Amino acid sequence: MGVGLLRLRWGRGWAGQGRVSRSYRAVSRRLACGDVEGRLEAIFGRVRAIQAKSGRFDMLLCVGNFFGSTSEAEWAEYRTGAKKAPIPTFVLGANNQDTLNYFPDVSGCELAENITYLGRRGVYSGCSGLQIAYLSGTEAQEQPAPAHSFSTKDVAELKMSLLSSPNFRGVDILLTSPWPRDVGTFANSAGEIDTKKCGSKLVSDLAASLKPRYHFAALEKAYYERLPYRNHMVLQETPQHVTRFIALADVGNTSKKKYLYAFSIVPMSSMDPAELVKQPQDVTENPYRKLRKEAPKSKAPLSAEEEPACQFFFDLNKHQGKKRPSEGKERGDSQPKQAKKPPQPTGPCWFCLASPEVEKHLVVSIGTHCYLALAKGGLSPDHVLILPIGHYQSVVDLSSEVLEEVTKYKAALKEFFRSKGKRYVLFERNYRSQHLQLQVIPVPLDLCTSEDIKEAFIAQAQEQQIELLEIPEHSDIAQVAQPGTPYFYVELDTGEKLFHRIRGRFPLQFGREVLASEALLAQPQRADWRQCAAQRPEEAAQARAFRHEFEPFDFSLRD
Numbered sequence: 001m002g003v004g005l006l007r008l009r010w011g012r013g014w015a016g017q018g019r020v021s022r023s024y025r026a027v028s029r030r031l032a033c034g035d036v037e038g039r040l041e042a043i044f045g046r047v048r049a050i051q052a053k054s055g056r057f058d059m060l061l062c063v064g065n066f067f068g069s070t071s072e073a074e075w076a077e078y079r080t081g082a083k084k085a086p087i088p089t090f091v092l093g094a095n096n097q098d099t100l101n102y103f104p105d106v107s108g109c110e111l112a113e114n115i116t117y118l119g120r121r122g123v124y125s126g127c128s129g130l131q132i133a134y135l136s137g138t139e140a141q142e143q144p145a146p147a148h149s150f151s152t153k154d155v156a157e158l159k160m161s162l163l164s165s166p167n168f169r170g171v172d173i174l175l176t177s178p179w180p181r182d183v184g185t186f187a188n189s190a191g192e193i194d195t196k197k198c199g200s201k202l203v204s205d206l207a208a209s210l211k212p213r214y215h216f217a218a219l220e221k222a223y224y225e226r227l228p229y230r231n232h233m234v235l236q237e238t239p240q241h242v243t244r245f246i247a248l249a250d251v252g253n254t255s256k257k258k259y260l261y262a263f264s265i266v267p268m269s270s271m272d273p274a275e276l277v278k279q280p281q282d283v284t285e286n287p288y289r290k291l292r293k294e295a296p297k298s299k300a301p302l303s304a305e306e307e308p309a310c311q312f313f314f315d316l317n318k319h320q321g322k323k324r325p326s327e328g329k330e331r332g333d334s335q336p337k338q339a340k341k342p343p344q345p346t347g348p349c350w351f352c353l354a355s356p357e358v359e360k361h362l363v364v365s366i367g368t369h370c371y372l373a374l375a376k377g378g379l380s381p382d383h384v385l386i387l388p389i390g391h392y393q394s395v396v397d398l399s400s401e402v403l404e405e406v407t408k409y410k411a412a413l414k415e416f417f418r419s420k421g422k423r424y425v426l427f428e429r430n431y432r433s434q435h436l437q438l439q440v441i442p443v444p445l446d447l448c449t450s451e452d453i454k455e456a457f458i459a460q461a462q463e464q465q466i467e468l469l470e471i472p473e474h475s476d477i478a479q480v481a482q483p484g485t486p487y488f489y490v491e492l493d494t495g496e497k498l499f500h501r502i503r504g505r506f507p508l509q510f511g512r513e514v515l516a517s518e519a520l521l522a523q524p525q526r527a528d529w530r531q532c533a534a535q536r537p538e539e540a541a542q543a544r545a546f547r548h549e550f551e552p553f554d555f556s557l558r559d
């Protein structure tokens, strides 16, 4: 990708996918770009260079601010026809009062040769058959909505115009200037952009309804390609196509953030339905689903939750004496660890995969650095452990590539259990144990909420005078625990973690006891694993069953 193209990277679903070239269908090659801000020479120069190298594109779609406040001279050359855009260019309207005058007709018009303003809102279908829905401006903060803004009514009308068609399945492309609020939920990090605070709720609502295959936005001067998300609920609705949200930076930005995105697309109307709904490996839950239901606030929020967790967070580290500034630290900028060889066990180990002591019949999946095994005497037949193949004592000791695979297993298990109507609870006890075991125990979704699970842990910890501290979301254990210090933590499926630094004695079965308690799984008789031991043939049968069911989610079988 490097050669000359720099920040231009092919969007997923282009390179290497034989399906496109094999069928000779109406493949469109598109470019999408972030805020041009009037830098027409910069964007068109780039487009020319790309076309010279990679062939012709059909269309350039611009989201965000096409005009800036300082670009009069550059624009004049295009407006008068002295210069011409090298590609049919489609732009969204003004996002502020200053640039309104560039867009004389709210229903859309040609601004210059080859440069078209799409209009305030609507659907554009060119001869390609692609359906492009668009919404100009930013979300109105007042009534009546200013000319550069959209209101609830605009969004409702745009939705109606599409959703009223009985065969509506979604649109190919959605163009908006603002990001949709909460787009980062269930997703990879959007870097410095806080998706819970930025962007428009109306855009989220629009995207949730229109189900675009690609959704482009800008205005935040940031590039963010979200993992694709589902438009259906697993096992409850028939599979639908996924949405890829891509936010682009501003043209010619000095920090070399990506502002131009190339992709090829076949209209969904001419796609094989099975191909259309294919779910990529890295698909996530729909970020707006929660938003649409707007879950009622949990009955009695825990007081600990309301306080910024970081207040006590860094006190954990008594050796350091003074508190470190916590802002930013918790944003996940932890340095990747150097790869290092796993230490060798000093004696026989039950969990080193290479060791003769391992109960191989319990192993259900083997990756590159980690493996999964059913827990011996598990709390339930699908109680599973994530274990490093090599001898590591705790997550704090893991090198980045092992940690990465742990994360992959967590994601796969999460999805697997979700498909079975369960959510998992994970815990680690780094105390009196030689080899890291991440205990993963599924709990039926209809039995209790994540909040219930959290409350049960906090309540039972209090009873036993165990101090459980909430760790900021997305921060990792390595930030609170020094290598070698004993600890216990539990991680909920929401990513929230409760951490206890073990200073004296700690009940070995604590995590399991809480889950087995009446408040949760209500199987107190199974709290002790020794009382759950099964015969070897039964264990082997459970492992076989797990392996078989987990197969569709097991990346280790495909990678």
Ligand SMILES: [Zn+2]
Residues within 6 Å of the ligand: 345, 349, 350, 351, 352, 390, 391, 392, 434, 435
């Ligand atoms: Zn070991």
